[in-house]
Amino acid sequence: xxxxxxxxxxxxxxxxxxxxxxxxxxxxxxxxxxxxxxxxxxxxxxxxxxxxxxxxxxxxxxxxxxxxxxxxxxxxxxxxxxxxxxxxxxxxxxxxxxxxxxxxxxxxxxxxxxxxxxxxxxxxxxxxxxxxxxxxxxxxxxxxxxxxxxxxxxxxxxxxxxxxxxxxxxxxxxxxxxxxxxxxxxxxxxxxxxxxxxxxxxxxxxxxxxxxxxxxxxxxxxxxxxxxxxxxxxxxxxxxxxxxxxxxxxxxxxxxxxxxxxxxxxxxxxxxxxxxxxxxxxxxxxxxxxxxxxxxxxxxxxxxxxxxxxxxxxxxxxxxxxxxxxxxxxxxxxxxxxxxxxxxxxxxxxxxxxxxxxxxxxxxxxxxxxxxxxxxxxxxxxxxxxxxxxxxxxxxxxxxxxxxxxxxxxxxxxxxxxxxxxxxxxxxxxxxxxxxxxxxxxxxxxx
Numbered sequence: 001x002x003x004x005x006x007x008x009x010x011x012x013x014x015x016x017x018x019x020x021x022x023x024x025x026x027x028x029x030x031x032x033x034x035x036x037x038x039x040x041x042x043x044x045x046x047x048x049x050x051x052x053x054x055x056x057x058x059x060x061x062x063x064x065x066x067x068x069x070x071x072x073x074x075x076x077x078x079x080x081x082x083x084x085x086x087x088x089x090x091x092x093x094x095x096x097x098x099x100x101x102x103x104x105x106x107x108x109x110x111x112x113x114x115x116x117x118x119x120x121x122x123x124x125x126x127x128x129x130x131x132x133x134x135x136x137x138x139x140x141x142x143x144x145x146x147x148x149x150x151x152x153x154x155x156x157x158x159x160x161x162x163x164x165x166x167x168x169x170x171x172x173x174x175x176x177x178x179x180x181x182x183x184x185x186x187x188x189x190x191x192x193x194x195x196x197x198x199x200x201x202x203x204x205x206x207x208x209x210x211x212x213x214x215x216x217x218x219x220x221x222x223x224x225x226x227x228x229x230x231x232x233x234x235x236x237x238x239x240x241x242x243x244x245x246x247x248x249x250x251x252x253x254x255x256x257x258x259x260x261x262x263x264x265x266x267x268x269x270x271x272x273x274x275x276x277x278x279x280x281x282x283x284x285x286x287x288x289x290x291x292x293x294x295x296x297x298x299x300x301x302x303x304x305x306x307x308x309x310x311x312x313x314x315x316x317x318x319x320x321x322x323x324x325x326x327x328x329x330x331x332x333x334x335x336x337x338x339x340x341x342x343x344x345x346x347x348x349x350x351x352x353x354x355x356x357x358x359x360x361x362x363x364x365x366x367x368x369x370x371x372x373x374x375x376x377x378x379x380x381x382x383x384x385x386x387x388x389x390x391x392x393x394x395x396x397x398x399x400x401x402x403x404x405x406x407x408x409x410x411x412x413x414x415x416x417x418x419x420x421x422x423x424x425x426x427x428x429x430x431x432x433x434x435x436x437x438x439x440x441x442x443x444x445x446x447x
Contacts, residue, residue, distance in 0.1 A: 003276060003319045003320070003365055003366070003367045027324060027352065027428060027429055027430050027434070030352075030353070034051060034053070034350075034353050035353055035356055035357060035358050035364070036357070036358050036359060037051070037053060038053050038054040038337060038359075039051065039052055039053065039054055039057065039336060039337045039339070040053075041339065047344065047345065047346060048341075048342075048345045048346070049327075049345065049346040049347075049348055050336065050339070050341060050345055050346070050347055050348065051348045051350060051353065052336070052347060052348065052349055053350070053353055053354055053357055054336075054337060055354075055360075055383035055384055057336055057337070058349055058354070058383075058386070058390070059383075059390075061328055061347055061349060062328075062349065062386075062389060062390040062391035062393065063390055063391035064391075066391050066392050066393060067092075068330065068331050068332050069328035069329065069330055069331070069347060070091035070092065070328065070329060070331065071089065071090075071091055071326075071327070071328060071329075071393075072327040072328060072329040072346055072347075073089075073329075079260075079432075081199060081200050081203035081204070082172065082202075082203040082206060082207065082256050082260065083253060083256050083257050083260065084207070084249075084252065084253035084256065085250070085253050086098075086253035086254055086256055086257040087099060087102060087253075087254060087257060087396075088257045088260075088261065095393075097239055097241070097242070097244075098250075098254070099392075099396070100239050100240055100241065101234065101237050101238070101239050101245070101246060102234060102254065102396055103396060104233065104237055105230050105233040105234045105237065106230075106396050106397060106399065106400060110230070110233070111300075111399055111400060111403050112300050113228070114151040114229075114230065114400070115299075115300045115403065115407075117147065117150035117151045117154075117229075118147050118150075118151070118403065118404050118407055118408070119297055119298055119407070119411075120150060120156075121143055121146035121147040121150055121156075121157075121408075122143065122407060122408045122411035122412070123297075123411070124143070124146060124156070124157070125139065125142065125143035125146070125408065125411070125412065126411055126412060126414075126415050126416070128142070129412075129415075129416055129444055130444070131444055131445050131446060132443070132444060133421055133441055133442070133443050133444075134441070134442065134444055135439040135440065135441055136270075136271050136274050136275070136418075136439075136440050136441075136442050137267065137268075137271045137435060137436060137439050137440050138170075138439070140266075140267040140268075140270040140271045140274070141166075141170065141263065141264075141267040142157065142166070143267075143270070143408060144262070144263045144264075144266035144267040144270065144404075145157055145162070145165075145166040145169075145259075145263045145267075147262070147263075147266070147404055147408075148258065148259055148262045148263045149162040149165075151229060151230055151400075152229060152230045152231050152255065152258060152259075152262075153213055153217065153229060153231050154227040154229045155213075161209050161212055161213055162213075164209050165206055165209045165210065165259065166263075168202055168205045168206050168209070169202075169206060169259070169263070169264075171202050172199065172202035172203060172206060206256065206259075207252055207256060210252050210255045210256060210259070211248070211252050213231075213255070214231075214235075214248050214251045214252055214255060215248060217231050217232065217235060218235065218248060220232075221235060221236060230258075231251075231255070234246065234251070234254065235251060258397075260432065261395065261397060262397055262400070262401075264322070264432050264433045265322035265323065265401070265433050266322075266401060266404055266405065266408075267433075268320065268322040268433040268434050268435060269313065269316055269317055269320065269322055269401075269405055270405065270408060270409065270412075271435075271436070271440050272316050272319070272320040272428075272434070272440070273312060273313060273316040273405070273409055274409075274412070274418050274440070274442060275418075275420075275426060275436075275440045275442065276312075276315075276316060276319070276367045277312065277413070277418060278418045278419050278420045278442050279367070279420055280367060281419070283312065283367075283369060284413060284417070284418065286308050287308060287309050287312060287409065287410065287413045288413050288414065288417075288447065290305060290306050290307070290308055290309050290410060291306075291309070291410040291411065291413050291414035292414060293305050294410060294411070294414060298407065298410075298411070303403060303406065303407065306406045306407070306410050308369065309406045309409055309410045309413075310402070310406045311369040311370070311372040311373065312369045312406075312409065313402070313405040313406050313409060314369070314372055315367060315368065315369040315371065315372065317387035318355040318356075318361075318385060318387070319355065319356070319365075319367060320428060320434050321351035321352055321355055321386075321387045321434065322387070322433040322434055323351065323387075323389075323433060323434075324350065324351060324352035324430050324433075324434050325348055325349070325350045325351070325352060325430075326348075326349050326350075326351075326389060327346050327347065327348055327349070328346075328347040328349065329344065329345070329346060329347065330343055330344070330345050330347055331343055349386075351385075351386050351387055352434070354384050354385075354386065355384065355385060355387075357384060360380055360383070360384045361377075361380050361384065362376065362377070362380075388401070414447070415446065415447060416444050416445070416446065416447065417444070417445050417446070417447050418442045418443070418444060419442060419443040419444075419445070420442065420443075421441045421442060421443055423441075426438065426439070426440045426441075
């Protein structure tokens with residue numbers, strides 16, 4: 001059985017049809033030929049876009065010359081009400097300063113420090129589940145949010161403010177498409193950005209709640225009573241170049257992206273992983289066998305025993321990369337695969353297509369965790385796998401995610417068996433991340 005993917009649109013569609021499809025769902029608006037193409041050009045009256053599936057072009061843009069290909073402001077238009085001027089949307093000197101302050105909080109040694117909080121969140125998730133049919137995206141959003149609040153602010157999801165952020169974010173997540181209309185039009189800065197009223201309201205509520213958390217933590221830091229967690233680390237780390245620290249407003253922007261990236265992406269990946277394991281009970285049993293070796297409260301060293309579980313998580317990220325596309329803008333004239341590209345073009349890098357590319361991966365739509373241990377796939381893994389982006393802008397939390405994902409998956413599978421529910425397969429769509437159109441419904445029973 002292969003992993004479900006959206007029904008691709010016909011190879012030809014009018015501009016108006018494309019705009020409607022993009023607005024509805026960016027994944028189902030893609031033509032089938034893009035899973036075979038090395039490069040594709042899209043023209044609009046206002047700009048040109050180029051999808052780059054050639055690994056050499058991806059390396060040029062993300063790794064070799066990232067300063068010549070900054071993040072496109074078009075992709076940030078839809079996210080700015082929530083993210084403000086966070087590290088996810090900035091470029092140049094501003095972005096470099098932000099990363100100099102943020103990166104030390106996610107260095108290897110800190111992962112060991114945050115591990116007990118991940119375990120506590122996993123134990124809470126295992127306890128909350130009950131036998132019967134459940135919508136696992138909601139369950140995984142809950143546990144992923146719990147991990148973020150415990151590791152960032154030392155607060156369980158049950159805390160009043162943490163709980164309010166989580167529930168408000170659920171409304172925001174479903175109202176905000178990955179791209180909004182402003183991404184397609186050449187608008188001056190004073191023109192409204194076509195955000196839904198509900199989206200702006202939810203973003204304002206979330207930022208207000210985050211502000212409360214940041215102000216509380218700033219007071220604890222001044223009093224010398226702050227816990228040694230990620231928020232304290234980030235708020236007390238000076239820029240090694242200028243000596244400046246984040247202001248409260250800057251910290252609100254960064255916490256917003258930590259919550260979005262750390263909670264939304266993890267929830268997406270865990271939900272699809274559970275669905276795929278429900279499709280393949282024999283593979284789920286292999287995960288359960290590894291999970292059975294874990295203590296009731298696992299320690300950091302036990303991660304080394306979750307080799308197959310880690311490969312399941314990797315394979316899920318290949319088939320359902322939480323962030324399906326990223327957009328850069330070229331600042332210099334370029335030549336790519338014999339095409340002359342003028343400055344200002346939108347360079348689309350798509351893990352969604354690259355990870356399922358028919359000319360790169362053997363059986364690209366198959367769920368095959370064992371491929372990660374086969375020599376024939378080494379080149380694919382090196383050249384065509386980027387669930388966390390690549391180069392200097394690789395996701396700061398990539399290491400965090402690769403600890404959290406396999407750990408939570410093992411803890412859930414150790415206690416619960418997940419089985420497919422009769423009916424249509426879930427259809428992946430792009431909201432803020434790759435989610436299922438009508439949720440992922442699975443049947444749970446105790447092992």
